[in-house]
Amino acid sequence: MPPAFAGESVSPNQTASAFRLARYPSPPAPSEEATALRRLTVAALAELPALAERLHVPEHTARGLSLDLRGHAALSGTAAPEEEQGRTQKAAYALESALLDVKRAALADLRAQGDFDDGVLRHVEHVLDIEAHHLATKTALLSGSPTGRV
Incomplete structure (x- = not known):
């Protein structure tokens, strides 16, 4: 059974059991997760300038968000x-x-x-x-x- 509070620990067997009971698919492999998250970040970065302009977000705020997203992309990039x-x-x-x-x-x-x-x-x-x-x-x-x- 999943924990009621964030501090409680859950065994992998409990988590796998919860996924089966809820009929969720098994969690994807970590490398698949990283690839998916990287692609989402690239898509978000591509749309950021237009969205910031449309929503009248100040340039410094958009730039900060862009740097944050680029940092996440660098952490999950393929270079290393x-x-x-x-x-x-x-x-x-x-x-x-x-x-x-x-x-x-x-x-x-x-x-x-x-x-x-x-x-x-x-x-x-x-x-x-x-x-x-x-x-x-x-x-x-x-x-x-x-x-x-x-």
Whole structure:
């Protein structure tokens, strides 16, 4: 049975069982995932300038998003051998995780200072939880394990 909370662990057997019960196909191989995600990123980059103009997005915002997407494309690009790409992605994800820890520590400081309403702090904490879940999902895709553990 899938976990009720993000922090709970799930065995690969539980995940495979959940896929069978729900009649979902088995998750694709990690290299297929990387190829699909890379193609999606290339498509998004191709459409970004026109969409930014149509939606009146400021140039600096569109440029930042473009750089972010290009970074993702570089992490999953074909220039480096797959093993090197994996190491690069793991390093990037480790950095993202460390930055999330810094954000959580800063949030604890804000809470201690009492400058912000508890509702605001809870919302910010929720945003950090979403970022952590997103990072865990990316890590799971990289490792080829449904739980992100190898």
